[in-house]
Amino acid sequence: MNIAIFASGSGSNFEAIAKAIKRGNIKGQIVLLITDKEKAFARIRAKRLGIRDLYINPQDYQTRLDFDKAVIGILRKEKIELVALAGFMRIITPYFVRQYKYKIMNIHPAILPAFRGEHAIERAFAYGSKITGVTVHFVDEKIDHGPVILQEIVAIKKGMSLKQLTTAVHRLEHILYPRAIKLFTEKRLKIKGRHVKVC
Ligand code: GRF
Numbered sequence: 491m492n493i494a495i496f497a498s499g500s501g502s503n504f505e506a507i508a509k510a511i512k513r514g515n516i517k518g519q520i521v522l523l524i525t526d527k528e529k530a531f532a533r534i535r536a537k538r539l540g541i542r543d544l545y546i547n548p549q550d551y552q553t554r555l556d557f558d559k560a561v562i563g564i565l566r567k568e569k570i571e572l573v574a575l576a577g578f579m580r581i582i583t584p585y586f587v588r589q590y591k592y593k594i595m596n597i598h599p600a601i602l603p604a605f606r607g608e609h610a611i612e613r614a615f616a617y618g619s620k621i622t623g624v625t626v627h628f629v630d631e632k633i634d635h636g637p638v639i640l641q642e643i644v645a646i647k648k649g650m651s652l653k654q655l656t657t658a659v660h661r662l663e664h665i666l667y668p669r670a671i672k673l674f675t676e677k678r679l680k681i682k683g684r685h686v687k688v689c
Contacts, residue, residue, distance in 0.1 A: 491518035491675045494570045496578035497525055501532025502660060503576035503597055503667050508539045510668035518675045521568050524561065526580050548580065558586040565590070572674055575629065576667065584631040592637075592681055594629040595674070597667050599659045601625060601641060606634035611659050615652045621645055622655070624662045626670040628681065637686045639670045639679060 536543035600610035630636035
């Protein structure tokens with residue numbers, strides 16, 4: 491299965507997925523990494539991993555739709571069957587979502603619907619939550635909203651620092667995202683409304 495990863499920043503999830511594929515855990519290949527940030531560290535990881543990376547400058551497009559149409563053109567050309575958003579900070583258009591319905595995944599560092607949006611780990615910590623976690627979900631037209639594929643908890647233990655919590659959440663992300671992608675490539679995810687059944 492041909493996979494494209496979209497990232498804007500560090501790309502640690504991208505690397506975790508790439509490594510799971512290298513270990514033979516997932517029957518698929520990352521055909522390319524797409525970034526909207528020229529300086530994204532994910533691009534350096536791509537070079538190290540020997541994965542093609544493509545920086546697309548949003549300023550070259552007048553509208554979000556123009557940008558997404560260009561991206562879709564590339565995805566079609568490369569016969570991409572799964573798009574994995576991994577810290578991609580750009581909102582994708584409903585048009586893109588419809589073109590790749592239930593073929594776009596996202597990872598969020600909280601138990602959705604709690605702490606949607608940016609800085610979810612920091613906000614859960616500041617809120618005094620006793621638990622937070624990680625959600626992998628299909629992307630729909632609303633932000634951090636589509637059907638939940640996998641979700642696991644991280645306990646915010648007494649005395650835990652924000653740094654420790656951040657490390658724990660990222661560690662869990664690096665397990666859950668490859669697992670969700672593996673299930674998808676094995677066609678073991680059945681979607682009914684908001685519910686994703688793992689078969
Ligand atoms: C992750 O915490 C992910 O959940 C969120 O953005 C962060 C990306 O981290 N959507 P990285 O670039 O994969 O290291």
